[in-house]
Amino acid sequence: MATILGHHHISMISKNAKKNDEFYRETLGLRRVKKSVNQDDPSMYHLFFGDLVGSPGTGLTFFEIPMVGRTHRGTNAITLIGLFVPSVDSLVYWKNRFEELNVKHxxxxxxxxxxxxxxxDPEGLRMILLNSDGEEVPNFWTTWDNSNVPIEHQILGMGTIEITVKNAGKLVKTLTEIFGFVVRERNEEQILLQSIEGQGFGEILVKELDGPSEKPGRGSIHHLALRAKDDEELAYWDEQVKQRGFHSSGVVDRFYFKSLYFRESNGILFEIATDGPGFTVDADVKTLGEKLDLPPFLEERRQEIENRLEPLD
Structure with a gap:
């Protein structure tokens, strides 16, 4: 039986890749594991940050759109990203770090x-550090020795992802009936679900809010990707999505993983992505994220693409 193994990555919009790159590397101490481009529009950067190798469940990714405006907050949006840190001492470390570096917190x-x-972050993207306090996380999440954040306080990976919608019932039904999420907690204000019972690294907090839908801009969240083990399970999820009446993109080969995309009834965009082959398929672990990596189908356009991008380093 196919199982959603947790979160795979989450993708956001940035107005300025250079400033974005600086914040996530220097302030948050994450590793830039892939410097690439939007495969559907190679004129813009697509940056990936995470642990040592950008393991599934650790990935924060950003599309640079220089002309994008500000985000108009509202409902029917992914509204908060939870990131696990090891301890309450880590929260204190980060609070002090944010104060020193003038990060809004x-x-x-x-x-x-x-x-x-x-x-x-500097563009208003809302995040929250969570004390994992010994909770189980995937054993392949790997700290990065060259981070400027001490290993004992480094961000581990993704935890609770908050989604705010007009119709919480429809979203919960999609997550439970199609993807097998279980409801861990429910009250009048929110519903907490997990892809694997008892595991916070696949957790989604659903809130219901009426009103205007969010208008995305810089610092908004584009989509959440969930983990599928392999191509066989991805094909299974593709069939399940279609059987429930949702439009699926079908399987798309992103070179570093394979994916499918669909929008649920409130308009939230989900991606289902395979664990492999991963970001080391075209790069050595030691030099990961240092040069511009392109999928094979874009390699012949490298010079043209590089000429249109502003250097980050």
Missing amino acids: NEISRYAGREALAFE
């Missing part, structure tokens, strides 16, 4: 049953 509080520290 709140006080340490609680979120989804965990101690937490909310903050924003």
